[in-house]
Amino acid sequence: MTLYKSLFAGLGLAACIFMMPHAQAMPAEEFAQCIANIDALARTEGISDDTLTNSLAKVSYSERVIELDRRQPEFTTTFADYFGRRVNEQRVTQGRALLEKHGPLLNRIAQEYGVPAPYLVAFWGLETNFGSFFGRMSVLDSLATLACDPRRSRYFTRELISALRIIDEGSITAERMEGSWAGAMGHVQFMPSVFLRYAVDYDESGQRDLWNSLPDAMASAANFLKHLGWDDSTRWGREVRLPDNFPFMEAGLDTRKPVNEWAKQGVRQADGSALPNADIQASLLIPAGHQGPAFLVYNNFRVIMGWNQSEFYALSVGHLADRIAGAGKLVQAPPSDAPRLSRDQVIALQKTLHDKGYDSGVVDGILGPATRSALRNFQHSQELVPDGFPGLEVLTLLGIQVSD
Numbered sequence: 001m002t003l004y005k006s007l008f009a010g011l012g013l014a015a016c017i018f019m020m021p022h023a024q025a026m027p028a029e030e031f032a033q034c035i036a037n038i039d040a041l042a043r044t045e046g047i048s049d050d051t052l053t054n055s056l057a058k059v060s061y062s063e064r065v066i067e068l069d070r071r072q073p074e075f076t077t078t079f080a081d082y083f084g085r086r087v088n089e090q091r092v093t094q095g096r097a098l099l100e101k102h103g104p105l106l107n108r109i110a111q112e113y114g115v116p117a118p119y120l121v122a123f124w125g126l127e128t129n130f131g132s133f134f135g136r137m138s139v140l141d142s143l144a145t146l147a148c149d150p151r152r153s154r155y156f157t158r159e160l161i162s163a164l165r166i167i168d169e170g171s172i173t174a175e176r177m178e179g180s181w182a183g184a185m186g187h188v189q190f191m192p193s194v195f196l197r198y199a200v201d202y203d204e205s206g207q208r209d210l211w212n213s214l215p216d217a218m219a220s221a222a223n224f225l226k227h228l229g230w231d232d233s234t235r236w237g238r239e240v241r242l243p244d245n246f247p248f249m250e251a252g253l254d255t256r257k258p259v260n261e262w263a264k265q266g267v268r269q270a271d272g273s274a275l276p277n278a279d280i281q282a283s284l285l286i287p288a289g290h291q292g293p294a295f296l297v298y299n300n301f302r303v304i305m306g307w308n309q310s311e312f313y314a315l316s317v318g319h320l321a322d323r324i325a326g327a328g329k330l331v332q333a334p335p336s337d338a339p340r341l342s343r344d345q346v347i348a349l350q351k352t353l354h355d356k357g358y359d360s361g362v363v364d365g366i367l368g369p370a371t372r373s374a375l376r377n378f379q380h381s382q383e384l385v386p387d388g389f390p391g392l393e394v395l396t397l398l399g400i401q402v403s404d
Contacts, residue, residue, distance in 0.1 A: 026148060031061045034148035038157060047164045055167050055174035056160075059144040065137070066149060068181040076341045076367055079288040079312055080334040086126055086316040087323065095121045095324040098130055105215055109202070113222035114232035120218050122321035126313070127189040134187070134211065135180035139163055143183045143192070159183055162192035171199075171208045178211075186210025187217035190224075198224040228306040229299065234280055236304060236318035237297035239270040239330055248290060248387045249380060252369070253302075253311075256281045262296060270331035287311060288334040289389030339392060339402045341367065349390065352398045353378060 026034075039052055047056075099106065099121050106117035124130055143163055146156035163183065167174055179185035183192065187210055190199060199208040202219035210217045243266030250257075258279040267284070269275055275296075282296045295315060304314040319330065341349070343365035350360040353374040361370025372388035379394055380386040395402055 025063050025066075026061055028061070031148055035059060035144060038144070038147060038160060041157070042161050042164055045161060047161065048168050051164050051168045051174075055140060056144075056164060058174070059140050060138075061148070062137070062141050062145045065142050065145040065181050069146065069149070069151075074342055076346065077312070078334075078336075078338040078340055079292065079315075080336045080338060081340075082312045083316055083319075083334060087320045091125050091129070091320065092323040094130055095125050095320065096326075098124075099324055102214065102218075106218060109215075109219050109222050113219070113226045113230075115222040115225045115230050116232070116321070116325075118321040118325040119225070119236075119317070120221055121324050122317045123221055123307070124187060124218070125320060125324075126317055128187055131187050131214070131217075134178060134189075135184065136178055137181050138174075139177045139179045139183050139185055139192070140174055142179070142181050146182070156183070159192050162196050166192055166195055169208075170206075171195075172211065176211070187214065188221045188224075190220065194224065195220075198227060224307070225303060228303045230303050231299055234298050234300060236300045236314070236321070237282070237295050239319075239332070240275070240284070240294050240296050241268045241270050241272060241331070242284075242290075242294050243267070248286070248385055249376060251284050251286050251294075251376075251387065252373070253283045253285070253297075254369075256283050258282070259296065267294075267296065285311060285315070286387050286389070287315060288338060289391055290385045290387040292334040293330050293332040339390065339395065341390060341400075341402070345400055345402065346371070349375070349395070349398065349400050352400065 035056065039056055042052060042056065095118075099117060103117070106120055109115070109120065110117045121130075128134055140160070140163060143156055143160040147153055147160045149156075163177065166172065167177065177185065180189065184190065185192070185195065190210060195208070195210065199210060199216065199220040200223050201208045201216060203213050203215040205213065205216075208216055208220070210220060240262075246266065259275055259282050260277065260279055262282060262284065263275040267275060270293075280298055282298050285295045285297055286292065287295075297314075297318075301314050301318060304317050305311070308314070323329075346365045346367050347363055349367075350363045350365075350371055353360040353371070354363065356378065358374035358378050359370065360374035361368065367390065375390060375394065376386045376388035378398070379388070382394075382397065384394060384397075390400075392402060
């Protein structure tokens with residue numbers, strides 16, 4: 001799942017995503033007219049008659065795609081659950097085996113693009129479980145359905161035309177272009193527009209093939225990350241240990257300080273040793289609250305979020321890459337008993353914070369940065385640990401009912 005997640009908050013975020021209202025099926029004549037309009041637009045952009053006749057003209061409306069688009073999670077995902085499902089022993093073991101198996105290829109790509117091999121394997125693992133599942137839906141049907149749905153029509157129209165352009169260039173046929181319900185494709189789940197900009201024909205077959213060519217897929221992922229700003233002189237970040245008097249108001253991506261400054265505040269590596277002597281800009285994240293693990297994250301972490309804007313996702317990629325490279329588990333495991341809040345509970349939290357004078361942003365049921373900032377400020381006013389985490393103590397204080 002790639003850049004489209006950065007463009008639309010609502011696909012793949014770790015925080016709760018509000019459920020969309022049920023949508024009725026589009027009448028056949030309305031869908032046909034929509035496709036005719038897209039056909040006209042595609043012709044003005046140089047898509048061939050052959051592709052339009054043999055590919056676009058044969059698309060079908062998919063009620064299943066609309067159902068999946070609307071059926072987003074009712075409950076938030078805790079960091080422990082999200083992280084545990086993505087960075088587990090099976091995935092670490094398989095990732096290490098694949099790193100060894102494809103070492104010559106991955107190391108050559110790493111040298112050319114400046115993205116270390118363990119990161120490429122980690123993205124591969126999170127996106128398609130190392131190529132075991134690409135999605136089985138027609139990309140053209142999915143994109144056509146979403147392009148004709150008014151909610152995000154402009155974006156998906158552009159993606160549909162990009163998909164037609166991929167067919168035009170001969171990279172794959174319409175029949176073989178399968179992927180996710182939202183149109184993400186291949187080993188690394190590129191959206192069509194990302195494919196056009198960053199996919200490479202690394203095996204020099206004459207086609208950019210992210211489905212059947214691992215060299216193309218891994219080099220394309222590296223090329224994408226390079227253009228997002230990957231810095232091969234630093235890592236993504238690291239787990240750290242915080243001092244007892246750490247000022248939690250300074251946690252979050254909005255605060256950046258050199259590693260040396262964090263060290264002066266008593267932040268140490270997770271094993272208790274001193275941080276490296278460096279002036280690299282870093283932010284401190286506590287995704288599961290002050291009782292969970294803490295991380296110093298660098299610019300490459302933000303690059304990972306250019307692929308997928310979820311902090312949980314970026315932490316999972318970084319740590320999985322470390323594990324694949326031989327590192328051990330987190331020193332401080334995330335607490336497994338964190339409350340899972342429903343959309344209605346998050347809305348109640350946002351409204352309560354707003355009523356108390358704390359700006360929680362749009363009341364949308366999404367436990368995002370604005371809500372966490374408001375919660376942090378409220379905690380600070382109550383002389384609680386201001387970690388911005390909705391634990392049972394602060395939820396009870398705010399009158400938010402949490403079931404067992």
